[in-house]
Amino acid sequence: MSLSVSFFDRASQAFHRSPKFSKLLVIFAVGAGGIVAYADAKSGHVVESSExxxxxxxxxxxxxxxxxxxxxxxxxxxxxxxxxxxxxxxxxxxxxxxxxxxxxxxxxxxxxxxxxxxxxxxxxxxxxxxxxxxxxxxxxxxxxxxxxxxxxxxxxxxxxxxxxxxxxxRPNTFNTPGVVEHCHFLKEVEDAEKIRRSVMNCFEKASLPNLSEEEKRKNLHFIIVGGGPTGVEFAAALHDFVSEDLSKLYPTCKDLVKISVIEAGEHILSMFDKRITKFAEEKFQRDGIEVKTNFKVVKVSDEAITMTNAATGEINVPYGMAVWSTGIGxxxxxxxxxxxxxxxxxxxxxxxxxxxxxxxxxxxxxxxxxxxxQRKVMEDVSEIFRIVDKDHSGKLTSKEIKDVLDDICERYPQVELYMKSKQMKNSVDLLRDLESNSLKESKELDLEDFKKALAYVDSQVKMLPxxxxxxxxxxxxxxxxxxxxxxxxxxxxxxxxxxxxxxxxxxxxxxxHLGQFAPLGGGQTAAQLPGDWISIGHGAQGLWYSVYASKQVSWRTRVMVIGDWTRRFIFGRDSSCL
Amino acid sequence: MSLSVSFFDRASQAFHRSPKFSKLLVIFAVGAGGIVAYADAKSGHVVESSExxxxxxxxxxxxxxxxxxxxxxxxxxxxxxxxxxxxxxxxxxxxxxxxxxxxxxxxxxxxxxxxxxxxxxxxxxxxxxxxxxxxxxxxxxxxxxxxxxxxxxxxxxxxxxxxxxxxxxRPNTFNTPGVVEHCHFLKEVEDAEKIRRSVMNCFEKASLPNLSEEEKRKNLHFIIVGGGPTGVEFAAALHDFVSEDLSKLYPTCKDLVKISVIEAGEHILSMFDKRITKFAEEKFQRDGIEVKTNFKVVKVSDEAITMTNAATGEINVPYGMAVWSTGIGxxxxxxxxxxxxxxxxxxxxxxxxxxxxxxxxxxxxxxxxxxxxQRKVMEDVSEIFRIVDKDHSGKLTSKEIKDVLDDICERYPQVELYMKSKQMKNSVDLLRDLESNSLKESKELDLEDFKKALAYVDSQVKMLPxxxxxxxxxxxxxxxxxxxxxxxxxxxxxxxxxxxxxxxxxxxxxxxHLGQFAPLGGGQTAAQLPGDWISIGHGAQGLWYSVYASKQVSWRTRVMVIGDWTRRFIFGRDSSCL
Incomplete structure (x- = not known):
C-alpha cells in the first residue's frame, strides 16, 4: 500500500477503489467545496531535497x-x-x-x-x-x-x-510589576486559548454558591490594558460573547459583568482617523464598556490593578481577568x-x-x-547635489532635477511624500518650491540653498506600523x-x-498601505482605507469578513474560518471550559 | 438592547432588523443546515429557578x-x-x-x-x-x-x-511504576489533545538534524499498552494519520515509524467475537502494526518500557510516546x-x-x-419457593410457576437468560428442566429439589461492560x-x-445491548451487533459514521462532527503542534 494518499485515493478507497465513484465524488466536491479539492489533489509528491x-x-x-x-x-x-x-x-x-x-x-x-x-x-x-x-x-x-x-x-x-x-x-510590559505573572497577552494562539478558558472560568467562579455580590462583580470585571486595535477588538468581541451567548447561560451573572479598557493616551484607537475614534468611544459607552483614558497602569497584583491619573491619583481596581495589550518589545x-x-x-x-x-x-x-x-536626505545632501548637478556648474536647473527625480524619489520616498503633501507634480514645481524654501530670488540653487530647501523633507519619513x-x-x-x-x-x-x-x-x-480594520462588536466595524476613505458599520463588517476570508493562507483555513463564522451565526459560541 | 439573543435576533441584527430578511435567512438556513437552526431558535428564554x-x-x-x-x-x-x-x-x-x-x-x-x-x-x-x-x-x-x-x-x-x-x-495503572509519569491516558478531552501534540512532537523531534537513525526510530515508536477497543482504535487512527497525512509532510520519517500494541492476554479485542479479533489481528499485520500478545508491562521509564513474556523473559523497548489504555479503576x-x-x-x-x-x-x-x-437466586431461593408455592403444599406445579414466572424473570434476569440458553419457552419447559436438574422422577418439586435445580442459574449473571x-x-x-x-x-x-x-x-x-464498534483504520470497521450479527469492512464504517452522528447530544456537535469528517476527507488532518 502506498503511503502517499491524495484526495483521489481517499475518495476511491472509501468506494472500494472504483474509478467511476471517485469521479462522481470529485464532481460533488467541486460542487460543494469548489476548487479546494482539486487544488489539494494536485499537490503531488514531495521530493526530498538533497544538499x-x-x-x-x-x-x-x-x-x-x-x-x-x-x-x-x-x-x-x-x-x-x-x-x-x-x-x-x-x-x-x-x-x-x-x-x-x-x-x-x-x-x-x-x-x-x-x-x-x-x-x-x-x-x-x-x-x-x-x-x-x-x-x-x-x-x-x-x-x-x-x-x-x-x-x-x-x-x-x-x-x-x-x-x-x-x-x-514579544509583548511590551514596560517593566510594570506583576504584568507577566497576572495578565494575559494576546500575541500567540496559545494566548488566545488561555484567555478563552480564563473568561469561562471567571463566569463559572462567579456562579459558585455562597459568593457575595462584590465577589461576583470582581470575578466578572474584565480589564483590557491598552486601547489599540487589538485591545479594542478583544473588548468588543468579549462584549458580544457576553451579550449574545453567556447572558443566556449565566442569567445570574449578566448584570454584574463589566468590561474596562485602560488607555494611557487621550483616546483609544489613536492611530485611526478621529471619526473612527469618536464612533468607537461612543459605541463602547452605549454598550456599557468603560473606557478609561489618561490612565497609566503602574502595578498588577493577583487581586487588583493599580493605575494613576492626573485627576484621581492612584486607584486600585479589583478584577477577574486582565489582558495586557500595549504594544510590542x-x-x-x-x-x-x-x-x-x-x-x-x-x-x-x-x-x-x-x-x-x-x-x-x-x-x-x-x-x-x-x-x-529610512536614509535621511540631509545625510546625503552634498552627494545628491553632486549627482543632480550633472554639468558640475554648482547650480541646479529644472532639467537636471528632472533627469534624476525618479531615482531620488525611489531612494528617498520622503521626497515624493513631500511633493505630494504640497501638491507638486513634477521637477518644475519642485524646483520652484525649493527656491522659495531657500528664501532667494535667484532661479538657480547652489549647494547651500539646496540644503536649506530640503531641511523639512526628512520630517516626512514615516515609521512603518x-x-x-x-x-x-x-x-x-x-x-x-x-x-x-x-x-x-x-x-x-x-x-x-x-x-x-x-x-x-x-x-x-x-x-x-491597503487599509486597516477595527471591529467594534455588534456586527459593526470601522475601516480606514487608502485615500482617507472611512467606512463604519455593517457594510465595513461585510468587507472585513470578505477581506479576512480572502487573505487566508490556504483553502483549508479559508473553509474552516467561514465554517466557524456560519456556526457561530447559527449556534452561537461554545462556552465549555476546555 | 435585550441581552438574550436567539438565532432570529442574530439574523435580523445582521440585516438591520428587517423581519423580511430574517425570514429569508431562516429559509436559507433550513436549506443548508436543516432543522438545526429551527431547533435552536425554539430554545427560548431561561427561567431562573427559585428555591x-x-x-x-x-x-x-x-x-x-x-x-x-x-x-x-x-x-x-x-x-x-x-x-x-x-x-x-x-x-x-x-x-x-x-x-x-x-x-x-x-x-x-x-x-x-x-x-x-x-x-x-x-x-x-x-x-x-x-x-x-x-x-x-x-x-x-x-x-x-x-x-x-x-x-x-x-x-x-x-x-x-x-x-x-x-x-x-480513572485509568487503571495496576500500580505499574512510571505509568503516571510517562504514559498518556485516553479518558478526557485534554488527554486526547495532549496525545495529538505529543504525536506531532515525536515527528518534529525525529526530523531534527544530527540524529542517528536509532534515535529517529526511538522517537517514532508509538506504544499502546492495552488491546481493548480504545487502544486498538487509537492504534488504527494513528496508522491512518501517519500513512495518509504525515508521510507526505515528513518524508524522511515515514519508513521509521513503528506502532506497537501490547496486550497481556491471548488476543486483542478479546471482548469481541473471534472473527473480529482474527480480522483485526490480520489487518494490523498487513498494516505493519505490531501486536505483542501475552506481554505484561512491568515498568515504564522516560526512555523505555519494560515488559515480560513467558518465552522471552524481560525486555526493554525504547519508545517515543506511550498510551496506557488497560481499563478503569x-x-x-x-x-x-x-x-x-x-x-x-x-x-x-x-x-x-x-x-x-x-x-x-x-x-x-x-x-x-x-x-x-445482581441479586443471586440462591440467596433468595427459600423465599422464592415460598412465594411460588402459593397453596403452601411444599410442592411446585407448572401452574404455580407460570403465575409468578414474569416477576421472577424481572427480578432475576439470569432466570430468563438461563431459559433462553436452553431454548425454553414457558413455565412447562422450565418445570421440566428443573425436574431433570433435580435428578428426580417425580413431577413435583420440593424446596430441596428446587435448590438443586437452580444451582446453575446464577452462573448466567453478566457484569455490565x-x-x-x-x-x-x-x-x-x-x-x-x-x-x-x-x-x-x-x-x-x-x-x-x-x-x-x-x-x-x-x-x-x-x-x-445495541452493539459495539471497533474501527480498524483504512475506512474499515468491525461491528458486533445484537443477535451475534457481525459486519466488517467499509459498510460497517458507514454504519459507524451514521450511528456516531445520530448519537450526538446536540445539533451543534452533530453538524461540527460531520463537518470535521468532511474536512478531513478533503484536506486531510492538521499537523500543527498546537
Missing part, C-alpha cells in the same frame, strides 16, 4: 507573517533553504481576538508550515528555537523545544550564507544580536531600505523584529529579491547609487 | 454519559436540581480516539452542560470537584477548581435529599465513600438493580463509578424513575417483593 553543492544556504528564522510570506514566494529551487521556528505552523494573527471568544476556533487559523512549502520541495524545517546568532562565523545555534530525550541536550547549529530574521516581537535573542552588530543602544534592530541589517553581511530582518531605517500587512509585504518583497538575485546582479534595477557608482541591485522596499 | 420550598434537593455529581443522560431526561420541574462537576461540558468520549489525530476537533465533541439543560430551567450548575460525600448528614463537600482568589478557599457544601453519583472512573473519592458505606473491601461500588447504593438512603450510582450487583452505552441507558432509566417517583409510590410497577410484601416501586434496570 546540492553550489546552492547557497538560506536560513529563515520564524514562521509568522514575514517568514511565511517570504517562504511562500521564494523560488526554493535556487537555495538550500532551512527554516527554524519553535512553531511548526503559521497563525493568522488578525483573527486572534475572535479565537478568544470562540467565534473562530484556534485550529481554523493555523496552517502547518510544511503544508505551505510542501509543493515546492527542498525546504527543510527544524522545530526549534534559535538562542544565539553568530554573524562572525555565519551560524545560528538552536535548541529543540519538545523535550530533551534525544541522547543529547537537543541543541544544534546551522550554517548560513544568507540569514532571514523574522522572529517577531524586542525579544532577548534580538537584543543580544543587536549588541553584536553595534546596535546595542537602539530599541529595535534597524535595517536599510533593502531589509539588510547594517554592517552584517548576508543578514536580513523583516516583520516586527526590525524596523526599516508593526502590522501583519507590513510583515507580509516585506516577506513578499524579500522573496522577489532572492528570486532575481543573479539576474539583477548583471541588470541592477534599483535607483542610482548616491554614494558610489552605478545603480542599486534592487528597488528598495516600499510599503503600500 | 420553591417543598421540592426535594436532587444533587448530581458528574456530567459524563451517565450524568448527562440523567439530566437530559429528568423532569427538572419536580426537584431542586444541582449539578456539580469539574467539567462544565459533556464530552462524546467514543470519538476521543479520532481527536488524538485531528480527524475530529476536540471542540466538536463537547457541549456545555448549561446548553443541554437550559431549555428546562431550574438546574443549577457548580463547576467544582466533590472531595467528600457525607451520607450521614446528607451533604457533599466541593471545591472550585478554577483558582482560589475568592476571599475563601473555594470550598462549599451542598445538601441533598437525593444524590446521584455519576463521576466516572475507582476514583479516590469513591474509595473513601465505599469505606463509609461498608463496601471498603470491594473494588467498585455496588448498587442494587435499581441503581441504589446498598444501605445508603437516597444515594444512587451509575455509569463507570459503580456496578450493578464499562461503556458509554450502559451509562447512558442507566441515566435514562434513573431519570424515568425520578420522573414518576410519586405516581409509582401509589401504583408500584416493579416485580413482586421476594423478601417483603407487595411490589417493588420500579422495574429494575435492564441493559439492552
Amino acid at each position: 546540492v553543492s553550489g546552492k547557497k544556504k538560506l536560513v529563515v528564522l520564524g514562521t509568522g507573517w514575514a517568514g511565511m510570506s517570504f517562504l511562500k514566494n521564494l523560488d526554493t529551487s535556487l537555495y538550500d533553504v532551512q527554516v527554524v521556528s519553535p512553531r511548526n505552523y503559521f497563525a493568522f494573527t488578525p483573527l486572534l481576538p475572535s479565537v478568544t471568544c470562540g467565534t473562530v476556533e484556534s485550529r481554523s487559523i493555523i496552517e502547518p508550515i510544511r503544508n505551505i512549502v510542501k509543493k515546492k520541495g527542498g525546504v527543510k524545517f527544524w522545530e526549534a528555537e534559535c538562542f544565539n546568532i553568530d554573524p562572525v562565523n555565519k551560524k545560528v545555534h538552536c535548541r529543540s523545544n519538545s523535550g530533551m530525550n534525544m541522547g543529547g541536550n537537543g541543541e544544534f547549529a546551522v550554517d548560513y550564507d544568507y540569514l532571514v530574521l523574522a522572529i517577531g516581537a 524586542t525579544r532577548p535573542l534580538m537584543m543580544d544580536f543587536m549588541k553584536q552588530v553595534g546596535q546595542g543602544n537602539r530599541r529595535v534592530l534597524a535595517t536599510d531600505e533593502w531589509l539588510r541589517v547594517h554592517n552584517c553581511d548576508g543578514v536580513y530582518a523583516l516583520g516586527d523584529c526590525a524596523t526599516v531605517s 508593526a502590522t501583519a500587512q507590513v510583515a507580509a509585504q516585506q516577506g513578499y518583497y524579500l522573496a522577489q529579491c532572492f528570486n532575481k538575485m543573479n539576474i539583477s546582479e548583471e541588470h541592477p534595477e534599483g535607483p542610482l547609487r548616491i554614494r558610489g557608482t552605478g545603480r542599486h541591485r534592487f528597488q528598495p522596499f516600499r510599503y503600500k | 420553591v420550598s417543598g421540592k426535594k434537593k436532587l444533587v448530581v455529581l458528574g456530567t459524563g454519559w451517565a450524568g448527562m443522560s440523567f439530566l437530559k431526561n429528568l423532569d427538572t420541574s419536580l426537584y431542586d436540581v444541582q449539578v456539580v462537576s469539574p467539567r462544565n461540558y459533556f464530552a462524546f468520549t467514543p470519538l476521543l480516539p479520532s481527536v488524538t489525530c485531528g480527524t475530529v476537533e476536540s471542540r466538536s465533541i463537547i457541549e456545555p452542560i448549561r446548553n443541554i439543560v437550559k431549555k428546562k430551567g431550574g438546574v443549577k450548575f457548580w463547576e467544582a470537584e466533590c472531595f467528600n460525600i457525607d451520607p450521614v448528614n446528607k451533604k457533599v463537600h466541593c471545591r472550585s477548581n478554577s483558582g482560589m482568589n475568592m476571599g475563601g478557599n473555594g470550598e462549599f457544601a451542598v445538601d441533598y435529599d437525593y444524590l446521584v453519583l455519576a463521576i466516572g472512573a 475507582t476514583r479516590p473519592l469513591m474509595m473513601d465513600f465505599m469505606k463509609q458505606v461498608g463496601q471498603g473491601n470491594r473494588r467498585v461500588l455496588a448498587t442494587d438493580e435499581w441503581l441504589r447504593v446498598h444501605n445508603c438512603d437516597g444515594v444512587y450510582a451509575l455509569g463507570d463509578c459503580a456496578t450493578v450487583s 464499562a461503556t458509554a452505552q450502559v451509562a447512558a441507558q442507566q441515566g435514562y432509566y434513573l431519570a424515568q424513575c425520578f420522573n414518576k417517583m410519586n405516581i409509582s409510590e401509589e401504583h408500584p410497577e416493579g416485580p413482586l417483593r421476594i423478601r417483603g410484601t407487595g411490589r417493588h416501586r420500579f422495574q429494575p434496570f435492564r441493559y439492552k
